[in-house]
Amino acid sequence: MTHLAPNSPHARDVASVLHPYTHARRHLETGPTIFSEGSGIYIHDDTGRAYMEGASALWCASLGFASERLAKVAYETMRRMGYYHIFRGASNEPAIDLCEKLLAIAPVPMSKVLLQCSGSEANDSALKLVWYHWNAQGRPEKRKIISRKASYHGSTVATICLTGIPDFHKGFGMPFEGFLYADCPHYYRDHEEGETEEQFSQRMADALEEMILREGPDTIGAFWADPIQGGGAGALPPPARYFEKIQAVLRKYDILMVADEVICGFGRTGNMWGSQTCGVVPDIVTCAKALSAAMQPISAVLMNERIFQSVMTQSDRLGSFVHGFTYAGHPVAAAVALETLRIYEEMDLVAHVKALEPIFLRAFGALKDHPLVGDVAGHGLMGGVELVQDKAKRRPFPEGQKIGAKVDAHARERGLILRTTADRVALSPPLIITEEEIVEMAARLRGALDDTFAEIAA
Missing domain, CATH: 3.90.1150.10 (Aspartate Aminotransferase, domain 1)
Structure with missing residues (x-):
């Protein structure tokens, strides 16, 4: 650290900040x-x-x-109220307006929106919703989750288990049992000589079905995928007809489809949603990142009517839907996200x-x-x-x-x-x-x- 000027921001950083996804010891020498x-x-x-x-x-x-425009929206919302939660039936207009807008632009018909604070939180909440749904249906054994090798779905205790990158599990004693990883559909790297994209996709679907049969279809709750595989795979598009063939297998065994749109959502892939680009018909959608153009920490889980019916059933049985985060539906974040969506429309x-x-x-x-x-x-x-x-x-x-x-x-x-x-x-x-x-x-x-x-x- 001797090369860092004393009391400089660089020296203060190495003295006080632990950085995510950073070599902790090396950072003490190199600084930020x-x-x-x-x-x-x-x-x-x-x-x-x-x-x-x-x-x-x-x-x-x-x-x-x-963005001066988004800064003004944040300022005005903070000046009026600043914060209130959406627990126990409380609400605020920015949160309501944002949820209505998300339902209006959803890739397939959706019933309700659960606001959260990050992509990891959205996927973590969606995972709980999958288990909540199958418990409501009297099928608690449908608990295993299939994601894909080289996928990234978050850094919470649960979503790091969804993440199919072994290096992210080392040192934490993860993944937990019940998380399975289908093959990464990397056509360029893994196709056989003379194999077309469609034939490769069929091989991926056949391998998925073999996994499901081996584990037991009655034990599988959901299949998790980002339409274009982001973090670990490096912006990898699916091969031809991949999701068509994968979803045929999922429907055959009554397995939910969860589309992780945290990266792909809001125009990134040439449609509003990556699901539209890649032919995904999800039961649950998670989104974040471009929802507020990253100007505020906010995310959302969109669920179809089937999932919401299960939420109501469990509320009847248990007395409440017991899940949430303190800052979910934060009026400042919701207002900025809503204005971001307006900007997208205007441009x-x-x-x-x-x-x-x-x-x-x-x-x-x-x-x-x-x-x-x-x-x-x-x-x-x-x-x-x-x-x-x-x-x-x-x-x-x-x-x-x-x-x-x-x-x-x-x-x-x-x-x-x-x-x-x-x-x-x-x-x-x-x-x-x-x-x-x-x-x-x-x-x-x-x-x-x-x-x-x-x-x-x-």
């Missing part, structure tokens, strides 16, 4: 990058250096990094993303000629660049080579912030991005790939 302001798709650190944000921070800064967000989609896919798709790139795929303004050691054999780099981290570091040097896994670069820029900025972002990524290739070839 402190970001101080933003404008449009650019975020600025405390030295004044500007970076293009290629990942919308954590997938969520859909309107960029500052015709879905049409904007659809218009930019071919430019986005073409600009980054051109990287397929790079020696480090095996494939590029995406929808809307969400896509992934597959990094490979051997293009002909589709072979990734050894994990210890940390190729993604190398690309990320070189991109930072070029003023571009990315989200990388071991062998994939995920792209999800703010939805206000322009055609010119897309082209510039792709050029900076190509430069980072060139720098990485030169480094590993040296």
